[in-house]
Amino acid sequence: MNSKSVKCPVFDGTDYGWWKNRMMHFIQGTDYECWVIIENGPLAITTTNANGVSSVKAPKNYTSDDYKKAEKNARAISLLQSGIGKSETSRIAESKTAKQIWDSLPLAYEGAVQVKKQRIDLLMQQYENFKIHEDEPIKSMSSRFSSINNELSNLGRQFETKDIIRKILRSLTKKWRQKVTAIEECRDLATLTYEALMGSLMAHEITLENDVEDKPKLRVWP
The missing domain is CATH 1.10.1200 (Non-ribosomal Peptide Synthetase Peptidyl Carrier Protein; Chain A)
Structure with missing residues (x-):
């Protein structure tokens, strides 16, 4: 199936576990390199001076290869943002990289999922008894x-x-x-x-x- 025909799953604040799994496979099928960036962090765009010390390269000094890395980093962010609904964008507003976005969501929702499970367990006990x-x-x-x-x-x-x-x-x-x-x-x-x-x-x-x-x-x- 052409990846362009697969609709991006959108997270609306509910059923985070379902969305997380679907979104992972969607990104992997769309651009696997972007998924690697989301997991491990952005592709480094650095320069090394005469003493062998590396530092972040200024955009004005980018080469064509550097621009390709920057575009890939931006694409990883864009893919994630496409899967996050308007009501949830405030939670990722401070994130600067795709990895920061991806890593911030479990902090907000997996804890909530656990609370939900505990509440369901309690109510199920009341229901059964x-x-x-x-x-x-x-x-x-x-x-x-x-x-x-x-x-x-x-x-x-x-x-x-x-x-x-x-x-x-x-x-x-x-x-x-x-x-x-x-x-x-x-x-x-x-x-x-x-x-x-x-x-x-x-x-x-x-x-x-x-x-x-x-x-x-x-x-x-x-």
Whole structure:
């Protein structure tokens, strides 16, 4: 495939690991020498005096070979900048070389990625251990569960609706066993929506409350 036909991946501040891997291969396929410059630093443009001491050569003294090195260094920077979205350019504003740009990004994002993973691990533990509290209203249970599920979704950890339905049913206490069995036997869990499940559980909750109210009280004999 012609490298010119491959679209440069653009980093927008999310999913840094994915972008880093894609960008590395994109640059290698476009100009491998630029990738070497990004990894190891710019091509040196120096001059050596009579005493054998090297120093950076002034642009006014560049030879044609020096200009080629300067252009290659600039191309490495340009390739990286092409893959960094407008919202993230402030993070590389102080970088003078392609290597400085590349090395600065992990400091900002790989630490954030680790924090994200830890947060996902904590929320997954809460998700897996989720249970309705004894005598907790369905509305309250739903609110607690949605809070966990929504945060996981925002962090990129999403579940299919059918899996969420099964998780809710497993979280209910023994007094819900008859209703859970009825739902599992009479409803297609693959097509049942979360809203429909909550509506069904809330309706049954009213029935359970009425049964408690209608239950005759034990008479205390003198």
